[in-house]
Amino acid sequence: MFALVDCNNFYVSCERVFQPRLANVPVVVLSNNDGCVVSRSAEAKALGIRMGVPLFQVRPLIEQHKVQVFSSNYALYGDMSYRVMSYLASVVPEVEIYSIDEAFLGLHGMERYLIQPESFAQKVRKQVMRRTHIPTCVGIAPTKTLAKLANYLAKKTVAFNGVVVLDSVERQWWALRQVPVEEVWGVGRQYGQKLRAMGLNTAADLAGCSEAWARKHMGGVVGARLVRELQGKPCHQLHPSEDGTLARKSIACTRSFGRPLSKFDDLLGAVAAFTSRAAEKLRAQDSTAYIITVFIGQNRFGPTPPPYTHSAQITLPAATNSTPDLVRAARALLVRLWQPGLVYKKAGVILDGLEGHGQPQLSLFEQLPEVQRPQSAALMRKLDQLNSRFGPNCVRVATAAVAGPKGTPAPWLGQKRLCSPERTTSWHELWEIG
DNA sequence: TCTGGGGTCCTAGGACCC
DNA sequence: TCTGGGGTCCTAGGACCC
Numbered sequence: 001m002f003a004l005v006d007c008n009n010f011y012v013s014c015e016r017v018f019q020p021r022l023a024n025v026p027v028v029v030l031s032n033n034d035g036c037v038v039s040r041s042a043e044a045k046a047l048g049i050r051m052g053v054p055l056f057q058v059r060p061l062i063e064q065h066k067v068q069v070f071s072s073n074y075a076l077y078g079d080m081s082y083r084v085m086s087y088l089a090s091v092v093p094e095v096e097i098y099s100i101d102e103a104f105l106g107l108h109g110m111e112r113y114l115i116q117p118e119s120f121a122q123k124v125r126k127q128v129m130r131r132t133h134i135p136t137c138v139g140i141a142p143t144k145t146l147a148k149l150a151n152y153l154a155k156k157t158v159a160f161n162g163v164v165v166l167d168s169v170e171r172q173w174w175a176l177r178q179v180p181v182e183e184v185w186g187v188g189r190q191y192g193q194k195l196r197a198m199g200l201n202t203a204a205d206l207a208g209c210s211e212a213w214a215r216k217h218m219g220g221v222v223g224a225r226l227v228r229e230l231q232g233k234p235c236h237q238l239h240p241s242e243d244g245t246l247a248r249k250s251i252a253c254t255r256s257f258g259r260p261l262s263k264f265d266d267l268l269g270a271v272a273a274f275t276s277r278a279a280e281k282l283r284a285q286d287s288t289a290y291i292i293t294v295f296i297g298q299n300r301f302g303p304t305p306p307p308y309t310h311s312a313q314i315t316l317p318a319a320t321n322s323t324p325d326l327v328r329a330a331r332a333l334l335v336r337l338w339q340p341g342l343v344y345k346k347a348g349v350i351l352d353g354l355e356g357h358g359q360p361q362l363s364l365f366e367q368l369p370e371v372q373r374p375q376s377a378a379l380m381r382k383l384d385q386l387n388s389r390f391g392p393n394c395v396r397v398a399t400a401a402v403a404g405p406k407g408t409p410a411p412w413l414g415q416k417r418l419c420s421p422e423r424t425t426s427w428h429e430l431w432e433i434g
Numbered sequence: 435t436c437t438g439g440g441g442t443c444c445t446a447g448g449a450c451c452c
Numbered sequence: 453t454c455t456g457g458g459g460t461c462c463t464a465g466g467a468c469c470c
Contacts, residue, residue: 010470031438038438038470054437072438099441099470188468219467222444252440301437313463348439415436 001107001117001140001167002238004147005088005124007081008135008155010101011039014080015070017133018423018431026067030055033256033414034071071419079424083132085244091124094240104144106238121163141166144236145229148185149175149203172232176204186226191218207231247285247356253278254348258414260299261344267296268334270412272399274349275330279323280387282351283380288319289351292326294333297346309346312336319355322380326351327397347412 007013011029016022026043030036037044037053047065049058055069062069081100089095094106107117121138128136139150140163150164153175166172182192184203194217200206206214207230214223225235241247253274261267271294282289297309312333320326330349386395393400421429 033436033438035436035438052438056436059436102470186468190467219443220445222467246441248441250441254439256438299437350440414438 001111001142002144002147003092003105003107003117003121003124004098004139004144004151005103005105005128006137006139006151006155007084007101008137009039009041010081010134011070011072011077012041012044013134014073014077015420016041017080018076018420022068026065027070028062028067029070029072030418031072032416033258034417035256038072069418071416073420073422075422075425076420080132080134082244084128084134084136085241087128087131088124089244091127094238096239097241097244097246104147104238106240107140108238117165117167118163121165122161125162135162137162139164139166141172142232143229143234144238145185145226146172146175146232149179149183149230152183153178169232173204173207176207176230177202179203181206184226184230186222203230245285247287248281249354250350250352251278251281251285251287251289251354252348252350253281254295254346254350255412256346256414257344257412258409259411261411262340262342264334264338264340266411267338267344267347268331268399269410270347271296271330271334271349272327272397273393273410273412274347275327276323276396276400278349278351279321279326279380280384282321282354283384287354287356288321289326289354290316290319291351291353292316292329292333293350293352294330294337295348295350296334296337296344297348298343299345302345310337315353319353322377323383323397327399331399 012022012027015027015029022041024043025041026047026049027041028037028044028049029039031038034055037049037051037055037058040049040051044067047061047067049061049067061067077100084101085095085097085103088103088105092105092107092110096104096106098104117140121140125136125138128134137151137154139147139152139154141147141150146166150166154160154162154164164175166175179202181187181195181200181202182189184206187195187206195201195206198217200209206227209227211224211227214227215221217223218226228235255270255274257270261270275292291313293311293313295309295311298304300306300308314329314333316325316329383395387393423429423431
């Protein structure tokens with residue numbers, strides 16, 4: 001059995017923890033650059049504000065109903081997530097952190113302690129609320145896909161009080177009949193439309209299909225597994241998260257710019273800054289990478305015909321996590337991509353081919369000229385320590401522009417006008433009482 | 435005027451090898 | 453006219469997720 005614990009409207013809930021005035025009023029949190037709505041309180045959903053809608057499209061609605069609007073505050077959300085996950089890890093032996101606001105708990109072998117799965121789930125909800133003030137819902141079922149489905153029903157129907165347990169075949173089929181087919185985990189827009197067109201309207205309709213049918217119409221083994229999981233036959237194992245973090249297989253840093261950019265040096269400033277950030281994330285999970293991709297993109301909503309983005313990739317002679325190495329490679333890629341006269345709106349850096357540290361590898365530095373040889377690991381460790389202690393970008397490579405001349409913001413930096421304080425991660429912004 | 439960011443897994447097709 | 457079969461690796465692209 002799996003339990004899926006999902007935090008309700010997580011970003012909005014995080015904002016509410018430190019601002020009680022936000023309770024029971026419509027609240028939304030925006031994506032980077034204050035572009036789209038990515039988290040909504042129940043009250044905001046009731047106003048018809050859709051997930052992912054561009055802010056400018058709902059501006060009138062927001063003003064009319066005095067919706068409280070926040071830029072995203074990832075320092076706060078990341079820290080609150082860590083607190084929730086740490087508690088969950090203390091309750092069961094195995095937790096898989098699935099995303100910033102969701103975790104699967106492995107209940108295998110715990111059945112003898114779980115005479116009442118409902119009361120176990122209610123205890124978890126109550127404790128998460130007491131310790132973090134974050135509301136959650138819990139779905140319990142024999143497969144991950146059914147646990148997601150149970151969680152969906154727990155969120156949707158107030159009468160269930162935040163918990164749905166599907167521990168019998170009868171309950172599973174009852175639940176499958178309640179859920180529209182596009183709400184099934186793994187059914188997105190494309191398949192949703194296709195299934196509806198074929199007359200399959202509920203999760204139960206899909207669960208009634210054969211594996212062979214799913215293999216043919218829903219992307220091969222992915223579809224076959226999906227149907228099996230709906231039928232209560234587990235195909236997805238629990239992947240327990242070691243040390244309470246997620247080890248990524250690729251690491252990216254991509255951003256839309258605050259304004260369109262054309263000059264090579266402006267693009268380079270952005271790409272170097274993104275590369276530095278990606279390298280920090282890489283070192284934070286103690287990995288190295290040997291494949292780096294850079295892309296730059298024009299305004300995809302503008303008159304430019306597709307493709308809007310161009311990318312280039314290189315395989316490094318050896319895996320590295322050194323910022324100067326990676327920035328040097330990124331710069332070479334940008335030289336290949338940048339075209340004079342074009343107006344760019346976005347850029348990104350993606351690191352692939354991640355390896356854990358301690359695996360044998362050749363040293364890249366042996367192949368570089370003497371002048372380029374950094375003091376490698378020790379230097380990077382020091383850099384990360386300084387930035388952690390004195391604030392992001394306190395120390396950085398010279399090309400990574402985070403500020404323009406005379407303290408103006410770097411030209412690529414976007415909007416973030418409505419950000420709440422870093423209540424839990426910055427000494428300067430701690431909660432003040434009295 | 436304004437339109438996010440960061441991930442995963444799978445498939446198909448080409449190059450290449452024995 | 454005949455002109456194998458199977459395996460691996462790589463890349464591009466699709467679909468999905470939060």
